[in-house]
Amino acid sequence: MDTLNLGNNESLVCGVFSNLDGTFTAMTYTRSKTFKTEAGARRWLARNTD
Secondary structure, rough: OEEEOOOEEEEEEEEEEEOOOEEEEOOOOOOOOEEOOOHHHHHHHHHHHO
């Protein structure tokens, strides 16, 4: 997980997060997508960042 502090109590987060329903959400600073597996989320995140 990578956090970018924007000041004024605002921040942007980039990483893979687990959801309560067993899925995983991959988030870049501008996009997000939900996946059934953590591996799929990490692959998508790797392709869509830097």
